[in-house]
Amino acid sequence: MSVQTIDDLMVDELRDLYSAEKQITKALPKMAKAASSDDLRQAFESHLEETHSHVARLETIFESLGKDTKGKTCDGMKGILSEGSDLIGEIDKGEVLDAGLIAAAQRVEHYEMAGxxxxxxxxxxxxxxQVVDLLQATLDEEKAADKKLTQISIAVNTQAQRAA
Incomplete structure (x- = not known):
């Protein structure tokens, strides 16, 4: 897609977010499975459900704009998720991995909040x-997920320090 106008830019950015959310729906189950902390696993599972809602909201936006979702791959999210996935293979399951997963998940949340x-x-x-309202609802959920991860990290990081 050739971006010539601010309208084009909005659609291009929406497609980037759509690609990011679709990638996240594939990554969260793996992160949940790798987590040792029940709170962290539940946070990932809960956010997966929210992420499905984010995808649906974006689809509603595209429909309202008369545009399709295709045409963009979010390379930024691909890289962030790849780094998080690497942790799963590099760190033994336990508190230290959980701390790493939280850091990786918060990178994802911050990237999404910016977008x-x-x-x-x-x-x-x-x-x-209508688009503003739908995007704000998702932005609020992303901020809440980040806050929840910060809260979980207090206990997880303390446990990881003790395990060292």
Missing amino acids: YGSVRAIAELLGRA
């Missing part, structure tokens, strides 16, 4: 109130 915040601002500029 959703930026495209939400564009949608607001363009007067697309």
Whole structure:
């Protein structure tokens, strides 16, 4: 897609987010399986359900814009998820891996928050109130997931330190 206008940029950014969310739906089950902490595993499983909602919201946005979801691969998310996946193969299952998984998951959340915040601002500029509302709902959930990971990390990191 050739990006010539701010409208084009919004659609391009939405496609990037859609690709990112689809990649995350494949990564979260692996992260949940690798987690030792029940709280962390539950957080990943819960966020997987939210991520399915994020995908559905994006599909609603594309439908409202008369655009399709195809045409973009989010290479940034691919790289972030690859680094997280590498941890699973490099660190034995346990508290240290859990701490690494939290760090990797928070990188994902921060990347998403940046993307959703930026495209939400564009949608607001363009007067697309429904799009703004849907993006804000997802942005709020991403922020809540990041906060939950921070809370879980307090116990996990302490346990990882003791295990060392």
